[in-house]
Amino acid sequence: MGLKIKSMKYEDFQDNDTLEIFKQSGGNILMTTIDDIVNWGRSNSIWPLTFATSCCGIEMMAAGAPRHDFSRFGMEVYRATPRQADVIVVAGTIVHKMAPVLKRLYDQMADPKYVIAMGACACSGGPFYYNTYSVVRGVDHVIPVDVYVPGCPPRPEALLYGVLQLQRKMKTDTMRSPRDPMENYI
Amino acid sequence: MEKEQLGQVLSELFPSLEINTSQDPVRVKADTGSIHSLAMTLRDDSRFQFDYLFNMYGIDREDRFTLVYYLESTIFRHIVAIETDLADHDNPVVESISDLWKTAEFQEREIYDLMGVSFTNHPDPRRLFLEDGWAFPLRKDYKDDINFIER
Amino acid sequence: MQEVELQDILTAREDGDYIINIGPQHPSTHGVLRFVVSLKGEMLEYVIPHCGYIHRGIEKMCERLTYPQIIHLTDRMDYLSAHMNNEAVSLLVEKATGVEVPERVKYIRTILSELQRIQSHQLWWAAFGMDMGGLTCFFYGLRDREKILDIFEESFGSRLLHSYICPGGVMNDIHPNFQKRTKEFIKYFRKKLPEYDELLTGNIIFEMRTKGMGVLSKGEAISYGLTGPPGRASNFACDIRKLYPYSAYDKVEFKEILYTEGDTWARYKVRMAEMWESMKIIEQLIDNIPEGDFTIKMKPVIRLPEGEYSQRVETARGELGVYVVSKGEKTPYRMHFRTPNFSNLFVMNRLAAGNKIADLIAISGSLDLVIPDIDR
Numbered sequence: 001m002g003l004k005i006k007s008m009k010y011e012d013f014q015d016n017d018t019l020e021i022f023k024q025s026g027g028n029i030l031m032t033t034i035d036d037i038v039n040w041g042r043s044n045s046i047w048p049l050t051f052a053t054s055c056c057g058i059e060m061m062a063a064g065a066p067r068h069d070f071s072r073f074g075m076e077v078y079r080a081t082p083r084q085a086d087v088i089v090v091a092g093t094i095v096h097k098m099a100p101v102l103k104r105l106y107d108q109m110a111d112p113k114y115v116i117a118m119g120a121c122a123c124s125g126g127p128f129y130y131n132t133y134s135v136v137r138g139v140d141h142v143i144p145v146d147v148y149v150p151g152c153p154p155r156p157e158a159l160l161y162g163v164l165q166l167q168r169k170m171k172t173d174t175m176r177s178p179r180d181p182m183e184n185y186i
Numbered sequence: 187m188e189k190e191q192l193g194q195v196l197s198e199l200f201p202s203l204e205i206n207t208s209q210d211p212v213r214v215k216a217d218t219g220s221i222h223s224l225a226m227t228l229r230d231d232s233r234f235q236f237d238y239l240f241n242m243y244g245i246d247r248e249d250r251f252t253l254v255y256y257l258e259s260t261i262f263r264h265i266v267a268i269e270t271d272l273a274d275h276d277n278p279v280v281e282s283i284s285d286l287w288k289t290a291e292f293q294e295r296e297i298y299d300l301m302g303v304s305f306t307n308h309p310d311p312r313r314l315f316l317e318d319g320w321a322f323p324l325r326k327d328y329k330d331d332i333n334f335i336e337r
Numbered sequence: 338m339q340e341v342e343l344q345d346i347l348t349a350r351e352d353g354d355y356i357i358n359i360g361p362q363h364p365s366t367h368g369v370l371r372f373v374v375s376l377k378g379e380m381l382e383y384v385i386p387h388c389g390y391i392h393r394g395i396e397k398m399c400e401r402l403t404y405p406q407i408i409h410l411t412d413r414m415d416y417l418s419a420h421m422n423n424e425a426v427s428l429l430v431e432k433a434t435g436v437e438v439p440e441r442v443k444y445i446r447t448i449l450s451e452l453q454r455i456q457s458h459q460l461w462w463a464a465f466g467m468d469m470g471g472l473t474c475f476f477y478g479l480r481d482r483e484k485i486l487d488i489f490e491e492s493f494g495s496r497l498l499h500s501y502i503c504p505g506g507v508m509n510d511i512h513p514n515f516q517k518r519t520k521e522f523i524k525y526f527r528k529k530l531p532e533y534d535e536l537l538t539g540n541i542i543f544e545m546r547t548k549g550m551g552v553l554s555k556g557e558a559i560s561y562g563l564t565g566p567p568g569r570a571s572n573f574a575c576d577i578r579k580l581y582p583y584s585a586y587d588k589v590e591f592k593e594i595l596y597t598e599g600d601t602w603a604r605y606k607v608r609m610a611e612m613w614e615s616m617k618i619i620e621q622l623i624d625n626i627p628e629g630d631f632t633i634k635m636k637p638v639i640r641l642p643e644g645e646y647s648q649r650v651e652t653a654r655g656e657l658g659v660y661v662v663s664k665g666e667k668t669p670y671r672m673h674f675r676t677p678n679f680s681n682l683f684v685m686n687r688l689a690a691g692n693k694i695a696d697l698i699a700i701s702g703s704l705d706l707v708i709p710d711i712d713r
Contacts, residue, residue: 049362050364051362052368053368053369053390053391053708053709054368054391054413054416054708054709055413055416055497055498055709057368058416058417058460058497059496059497061460061475061479062479062482062483062486062496065475065476065479065480065482065483066476066479066480066483067479067480067483078364080363080364082362092391092709093391093393093709095389095390095391095392095393097389097390097392098361098369098390098391101361101362101369101390105362127409127410127413128393128394128398130398130401131394131397131398131400131401131402132393132394132395132397132398133394133397134392134393134394135393135394152498153496153497153498155496
């Protein structure tokens with residue numbers, strides 16, 4: 001209650017508006033039109049994998065439930081098998097015993113595949129960064145991540161924002177040079 | 187049974203035990219060797235009927251390990267905590283009580299996994315959470331330079 | 338571990354059995370639990386649960402954190418009973434330092450615990466219905482759950498992990514709307530809960546899949562340390578709220594729900610009845626929250642006197658015990674959590690063996706497992 005947040009300018013919320021600049025130019029009219037159609041279809045039917053390790057999974061369920069309903073954005077069908085999924089939302093802590101399983105799940109997914117790291121644990125280890133012996137500090141040690149959604153746990157709206165960012169990213173893909181997720185991944 | 191009465195009956199039955207009734211619950215200190223027979227008596231004696239093992243855990247006291255068993259009787263609703271010291275810090279061994287309470291089987295596996303206390307006569311003496319080859323993390327001398335960032 | 342497992346698989350295969358691996362990534366395990374299942378045809382021979390896929394080492398972390406910091410870790414163990422987990426550590430610290438909290442705090446804590454219990458059971462109902470193939474349950478359950486989360490959000494600013502209950506009281510006072518909105522919710526939910534029964538409870542398919550499945554006797558339930566709704570479904574009176582009342586539970590009247598069947602159906606019915614009881618408890622308290630401080634001043638650095646302390650509370654899933662060995666420092670020397678799901682999980686083999694594989698999902702759903710609570 002008596003808590004006041006110093007107001008933030010609206011422009012500050014408009015982060016990463018340079019994403020579209022990375023879109024490669026130079027394709028002919030036919031190719032870019034096909035690209036647009038394919039990307040439109042792809043980005044509006046993202047099927048996530050039901051992969052939840054801990055608390056963030058509950059918020060992911062809430063995001064799919066009536067109040068937040070992320071099927072509005074095409075994330076409609078939760079798939080239980082990685083072979084039918086487009087995006088893996090890593091919701092929760094990844095520990096050393098789970099890391100090989102996650103890598104295997106990622107490898108089983110068909111290209112093009114995307115990763116959303118949901119929550120502080122998946123982004124960086126979060127509250128389990130210090131003093132623990134079994135936590136992988138950030139899921140990007142195991143698989144390449146496209147979108148990071150911070151928060152412990154992030155609100156469903158934050159996940160929706162992350163999904164919208166992923167859709168923007170998917171719309172920059174081209175067929176001429178298919179995106180390699182392992183590119184620049186150490 | 188009230189605490190004092192419970193302590194009295196226990197000390198009559200086992201004169202060698204160290205019994206502390208001032209705390210809540212009653213604390214009993216037992217020999218490592220006699221833990222199984224003591225637990226069996228506490229479970230089967232009609233005066234005690236401690237049929238519910240609701241917790242057990244180990245403490246690394248640097249020179250020795252201490253195991254604590256919490257028993258409750260669902261009939262009389264009295265509680266007792268049994269402590270036992272494992273003097274050999276490098277290779278602590280104690281007899282398993284998993285034949286008396288089913289839940290002990292997994293509590294003991296957890297203690298073995300995290301503390302490195304071995305249980306004899308255990309039906310399934312594997313590690314529970316961690317993979318083979320990990321050091322026992324809840325020991326005070328646990329060291330891991332790669333995975334453990336201390337603060 | 339590998340050797341024993343391999344041996345199991347080899348010996349079983351000679352008999353012509355299947356070994357099936359369910360998990361760690363499987364939607365019906367509600368997280369990252371793994372079952373190794375041996376099948377003879379469609380019948381289960383044995384089920385070995387493997388855990389540790391979300392073992393985060395919370396007990397080790399606690400040894401280096403102060404007591405107010407530990408509160409934030411307990412949220413993340415059983416995230417659907419976050420308030421009860423906070424309360425357990427807070428009660429322990431208060432007991433050890435000899436602090437008496439104001440009446441207002443006790444009332445608020447009790448109301449919050451019960452709201453959390455309803456919220457948890459709603460989510461369980463949603464997930465359980467979905468496990469059995471009824472997707473509508475998921476929508477009904479989460480629709481009503483959002484109403485409770487709104488109340489939480491208004492008062493504590495977060496939906497799931499609140500860290501609201503702290504040693505000495507609560508973090509800040511409840512929102513002025515809290516009482517009004519809670520009463521509105523109770524009124525709303527009293528109308529909606531019969532809908533749950535109409536949808537699932539009377540369904541003949543559901544009844545046939547749950548009645549007589551996974552029966553556990555009272556003696557076995559005690560031996561396995563099964564607590565919470567699964568324990569009470571086997572007629573094991575294990576409700577800590579009744580046996581060792583804490584906070585304001587000694588001031589309210591409620592019934593401990595006990596069933597004697599001990600099957601999946603009874604475990605389902607216990608939770609449905611508990612939602613009614615929780616609403617009764619809230620109604621008794623919500624109008625009588627006494628005025629006063631919402632917290633008392635604790636010392637800036639909380640040190641527990643040397644000794645061993647324990648505290649048991651009833652979460653939505655069973656008995657949570659917190660055990661602390663203190664050496665008079667500001668951090669515990671050893672901290673142990675006796676979590677309800679840990680004991681509840683390992684009854685799986687006993688419950689499921691001899692049933693069909695489809696019933697494994699129903700049985701594990703009826704235990705309402707939260708995996709980070711098992712692994713800690």
